[in-house]
Amino acid sequence: MLDSYFKISERGSSIAQEVRGGLVTFFTMAYIVALNPIILAYSPDVNGQFLFGGAAPAPAMVAATTALVAGVLTILMGSVANYPLALATGLGLNTFVAVGIASQMTWAAAMGLVVLEGLIILVLVLTGFRVAVFKAVPAQIKIAISVGIGLFIALIGLVDAGFVRRTAAGPVPVGLGVNGNLVGWPTVVFVVGTLLIIALMVRKVKGAILIGIASATALAIAIQQAFNIKPNFTPGNPPTIVDGGWQLGIPAVPKEVVAVPKFDFTGQFDLFGAFTLDNVSLIAAILLLFTLLLSDFFDTVGTVTAIGHESGLADKDGNVDNIQKILLVDSVAAAAGGAAGISSNTSYIESAAGVGEGARTGLASIVTGIAFLLTTFLAPLVAIIPYEAATPALIIVGFLMMAQIKNIDWDDLGIGIPAFLTIILMPFTYNISVGIGAGFITHVVIRIVQGRGKEVHPLLLLVSGLFVIYFLSSPINSWFG
Numbered sequence: 001m002l003d004s005y006f007k008i009s010e011r012g013s014s015i016a017q018e019v020r021g022g023l024v025t026f027f028t029m030a031y032i033v034a035l036n037p038i039i040l041a042y043s044p045d046v047n048g049q050f051l052f053g054g055a056a057p058a059p060a061m062v063a064a065t066t067a068l069v070a071g072v073l074t075i076l077m078g079s080v081a082n083y084p085l086a087l088a089t090g091l092g093l094n095t096f097v098a099v100g101i102a103s104q105m106t107w108a109a110a111m112g113l114v115v116l117e118g119l120i121i122l123v124l125v126l127t128g129f130r131v132a133v134f135k136a137v138p139a140q141i142k143i144a145i146s147v148g149i150g151l152f153i154a155l156i157g158l159v160d161a162g163f164v165r166r167t168a169a170g171p172v173p174v175g176l177g178v179n180g181n182l183v184g185w186p187t188v189v190f191v192v193g194t195l196l197i198i199a200l201m202v203r204k205v206k207g208a209i210l211i212g213i214a215s216a217t218a219l220a221i222a223i224q225q226a227f228n229i230k231p232n233f234t235p236g237n238p239p240t241i242v243d244g245g246w247q248l249g250i251p252a253v254p255k256e257v258v259a260v261p262k263f264d265f266t267g268q269f270d271l272f273g274a275f276t277l278d279n280v281s282l283i284a285a286i287l288l289l290f291t292l293l294l295s296d297f298f299d300t301v302g303t304v305t306a307i308g309h310e311s312g313l314a315d316k317d318g319n320v321d322n323i324q325k326i327l328l329v330d331s332v333a334a335a336a337g338g339a340a341g342i343s344s345n346t347s348y349i350e351s352a353a354g355v356g357e358g359a360r361t362g363l364a365s366i367v368t369g370i371a372f373l374l375t376t377f378l379a380p381l382v383a384i385i386p387y388e389a390a391t392p393a394l395i396i397v398g399f400l401m402m403a404q405i406k407n408i409d410w411d412d413l414g415i416g417i418p419a420f421l422t423i424i425l426m427p428f429t430y431n432i433s434v435g436i437g438a439g440f441i442t443h444v445v446i447r448i449v450q451g452r453g454k455e456v457h458p459l460l461l462l463v464s465g466l467f468v469i470y471f472l473s474s475p476i477n478s479w480f481g
Helices: 002-006 015-029 031-040 059-081 093-104 107-126 129-136 139-160 185-202 208-227 282-311 323-340 351-356 362-382 392-407 413-429 432-449 458-471 473-479
Strands: 087-089 164-166 174-176 345-347
Touching: 002 015, 002 362, 015 208, 015 351, 015 362, 015 392, 031 059, 031 087, 031 093, 059 087, 059 323, 059 345, 059 362, 087 323, 093 107, 093 282, 107 129, 107 282, 107 323, 129 282, 129 323, 129 458, 139 164, 139 282, 139 351, 139 392, 139 413, 139 432, 185 208, 185 392, 208 392, 282 323, 282 345, 282 351, 282 392, 282 432, 282 458, 282 473, 323 345, 351 362, 351 392, 413 432, 432 458, 458 473
Parallel strands: none
Antiparallel strands: 087 345, 164 174
């Protein structure tokens, strides 16, 4: 029954392979359960109130709700769209909501914007617009998006593990470790985990990524027992940063395994509250909504494209089956995240790690979703997996996705230059949508200059115009005061 419904054999997979892939995806994105509270729970709104109107941060409730919504939506993606894609609170979008939106209004109004954005995207899916845009993108630009995301997630892995860090001063924004040196035992865990996965892959061992994550976690626990290493980052105002510590979470055996979750704040949003504030102009509110909309819209397009190419589920034009259902679930996720008060939920590129382990169907997503639901009760147990043990998977998957670069026609400048900008701007700006926008705009401009404007799909012209507004949103906002 499972094989027939999920087309497991048809896609060259097995139940065991799907389970491994689902678990790997979970391990590589479980960090969001710990990270989302740090971003949302400790950020006051314009009135000095914390999330859900509290006078004090509520990180445990944010963590439990983050896991709950991620679990439900990921299971929905697997069962409805049959695609190996997991969803959770969007990293980057949650920071924008906390710092860029809630700082100007109440949390209820900020989450209302998120819900409204999700509903608009849902309408765009139901009318066929979102799918039409997806299909209007040239096949080789889709490949460039996939390659760019590969570099992006590799950089995410390096930064999250502390192997690459931001520099406080100097000629470059990032560098190796601290002042050019690798610091701390956690970095050793990351290096050992990466080399182990590489060795297992070379030897063609099944479950290489999962074995690598589990082994690195065991090593991390042993090191923590021996040296009692402190966390690199402790939330607060201001936060405490210690070089050489764990990037997020301490891999010590927890004193308790089960914690009773609380979900008593869901539904606290004001759908149109952002448009009735005295301190936020109508134009400013519209631009905030537009930024959320465009980021969510095209981050997902990029993620679905990358997963399709990596899993072999994309056709020669880069399109995937069930795209309507995939985008439908993703749109519901955006609104659901806002309604639950934990920011927009979106498709996670870390799903590529599970695909790298062999995931090809929605069964893997259901496994990931169940793991998230269990996390609402087993959060202390999940917390022992540090960044440094999970991020090696992202490095390996980045390599696998990079291999597609050979399929881009670099001799055609109308493809080569947009592809180049798409690929480099995703990691350099830490933003998928920026890379996609730059690629679209330059592709349109070059084709018009070449006298080949008729080859550009009208929807691509429209979307490129919207990206111009996206990039100029700050001066537009200033212009309108």
